Amino acid sequence: MSVSSEAIPNNVGLAQDQRLQRALVHWRPRFLDWWREMGPNGFQDHHEVYLRTAVGTDSEGWAQFGYVRMPEYRWGIFFADPVPGRTVGFGDSFGQPVWAEVPGEFRNLLRRLVITQGDTEPASVEQQRMLGRTCPSLYDLRNLFQVNVEKGRHLWAMVHLLHSYFGRDGREEAEAMLERRSGHPDRPRILGAFNVPVVSWLDFFMFTTFTDRDGKFQLLSLAESAFEPFSRCTQFMLREEAHHMFVGESGVRRVVERTVGLLRETEDVRTRGGIDLPLVQKHINAWYSVSLDLFGGEISSNAATYFAGGLKGRPHEERFADHRAIEGVYPLETLQDGRLAREEVPLRNAMNEVARDAYTEECARSVERWNKVLEDAGMAERLHLPHRRFHRQVGIHAGHRFDPQGAPVREEEWDRRRDEWLPGAADHEYLRSIMNAPVYAPGKMANWIAPPSKGIDGRPLDYEYVRGCE
Ligand code: BYC
Ligand code: FE
Numbered sequence: 037m038s039v040s041s042e043a044i045p046n047n048v049g050l051a052q053d054q055r056l057q058r059a060l061v062h063w064r065p066r067f068l069d070w071w072r073e074m075g076p077n078g079f080q081d082h083h084e085v086y087l088r089t090a091v092g093t094d095s096e097g098w099a100q101f102g103y104v105r106m107p108e109y110r111w112g113i114f115f116a117d118p119v120p121g122r123t124v125g126f127g128d129s130f131g132q133p134v135w136a137e138v139p140g141e142f143r144n145l146l147r148r149l150v151i152t153q154g155d156t157e158p159a160s161v162e163q164q165r166m167l168g169r170t171c172p173s174l175y176d177l178r179n180l181f182q183v184n185v186e187k188g189r190h191l192w193a194m195v196h197l198l199h200s201y202f203g204r205d206g207r208e209e210a211e212a213m214l215e216r217r218s219g220h221p222d223r224p225r226i227l228g229a230f231n232v233p234v235v236s237w238l239d240f241f242m243f244t245t246f247t248d249r250d251g252k253f254q255l256l257s258l259a260e261s262a263f264e265p266f267s268r269c270t271q272f273m274l275r276e277e278a279h280h281m282f283v284g285e286s287g288v289r290r291v292v293e294r295t296v297g298l299l300r301e302t303e304d305v306r307t308r309g310g311i312d313l314p315l316v317q318k319h320i321n322a323w324y325s326v327s328l329d330l331f332g333g334e335i336s337s338n339a340a341t342y343f344a345g346g347l348k349g350r351p352h353e354e355r356f357a358d359h360r361a362i363e364g365v366y367p368l369e370t371l372q373d374g375r376l377a378r379e380e381v382p383l384r385n386a387m388n389e390v391a392r393d394a395y396t397e398e399c400a401r402s403v404e405r406w407n408k409v410l411e412d413a414g415m416a417e418r419l420h421l422p423h424r425r426f427h428r429q430v431g432i433h434a435g436h437r438f439d440p441q442g443a444p445v446r447e448e449e450w451d452r453r454r455d456e457w458l459p460g461a462a463d464h465e466y467l468r469s470i471m472n473a474p475v476y477a478p479g480k481m482a483n484w485i486a487p488p489s490k491g492i493d494g495r496p497l498d499y500e501y502v503r504g505c506e
């Protein structure tokens with residue numbers, strides 16, 4: 037048995053690589069079993085989805101559109117083009133040649149980074165697997181599936197690294213990627229946000245806005261890696277991320293647009309089956325905070341080790357002046373004896389926080405664009421990012437209670453006001469009640485969301501983006 041380059045589009049020389057072929061002959065059927073079991077529920081064999089597939093890395097090859105049954109999707113393996121003469125961009129080996137193979141001393145650390153990155157991809161597919169059953173339109177259904185198949189491809193990308201550069205334990209880790217399960221009590225996914233249930237489409241749009249954006253910033257950091265295959269692989273993955281965040285940001289914007297429309301008719305949009313702004317705000321609070329946790333602790337010796345070793349840099353490392361970062365400090369606001377105080381952290385230990393800063397800035401721009409809808413409608417209400425300290429489970433603020441403005445609050449106030457700040461059982465119940473059936477008629481939208489401004493790949497809005505729904 038063999039695996040063909042026709043079935044697996046690639047630019048990594050798969051046809052000539054016997055070792056990789058042998059590994060994939062074994063892994064691919066297991067991946068497909070996982071996809072059938074844990075991928076989009078109810079949308080496996082009977083539906084044809086208008087999807088983009090990457091079959092090459094040039095402008096023509098990386099986005100080919102056509103109808104596909106998802107289990108027949110051609111998950112490919114791609115490296116971005118090499119940068120000739122590229123040298124290590126940061127850390128102790130700054131300026132030295134990059135590595136084509138894994139250096140022995142960094143093997144465990146690099147494997148861990150690849151595994152952690154890889155694990156998030158199938159996790160998100162698992163989290164989103166029931167959403168097709170309540171889609172607000174065929175357009176949204178197709179976008180959900182586009183995101184899902186690309187997460188599948190991102191898993192392939194990390195598995196390719198494990199198979200090609202990490203020997204037998206790499207192969208074992210590639211199997212383990214298909215065995216952990218999002219939210220499972222005994223074998224959960226590795227990082228917090230990837231075990232949080234994605235219950236509604238509002239969760240999905242927040243997830244793709246905030247959690248996929250963590251993906252973008254982590255991939256930017258990994259694309260700086262001195263381990264050249266990791267760098268080129270993550271660089272190509274970054275191309276796909278823009279669409280995921282588009283799905284999220286435009287999804288929330290359309291929700292806000294619809295809500296603004298309903299607010300012209302009634303003060304209480306829930307009486308008309310709409311999503312009120314406080315409910316949107318609570319979802320921002322929940323998904324932004326859990327996504328902030330994905331950057332790790334504010335003070336992290338792991339981050340310092342990754343940076344020193346040249347394994348993981350800062351997003352857009354080239355924008356910084358000092359690439360060794362031995363001397364600098366990062367001024368951090370910490371809680372000491374119940375009071376906020378300033379602490380100077382050696383810069384290398386604060387790299388997670390540096391990345392979180394860049395992330396926060398970009399998130400704020402998404403919220404500004406949502407607020408533009410409110411402003412244009414002449415409304416006074418605004419949406420906000422909660423304070424970075426709010427609702428954190430990782431790092432120095434974990435275990436302390438803060439309100440969305442970042443002020444410390446007592447446990448009893450937290451308990452009393454929690455449902456004002458975060459979605460609660462009643463909110464989920466309400467969302468379930470308005471998202472109780474799929475909308476399959478081409479061009480039609482669920483009542484709680486406005487139509488998008490245009491279709492996909494130049495197609496009209498009422499195009500049948502998913503065939504076979506009834
Ligand atoms: N949940 O030194 P610390 C994406 C652990 S998303 C649970 O503070 P470090 C995508 C940590 O492992 C991008 N555990 O943090 C998006 C460590 O454990 P040990 C995914 C956590 O290591 C949407 C301990 O706490 N890619 O692609 O500097 C859909 C202390 O850690 C968490 C990556 O994450 C957490 N949130 O940074 C699909 C890139 N945070 O050592 C896909 C690779 C920390 O005590 N990963 N811990 O056992 C990394 O670079 C780092 O592992 C992290 C953590 C940035 C995640
Ligand atoms: Fe991804």
Ligand code: FE
Pocket residue numbers: 248251276277280
């Ligand atoms: Fe993504």
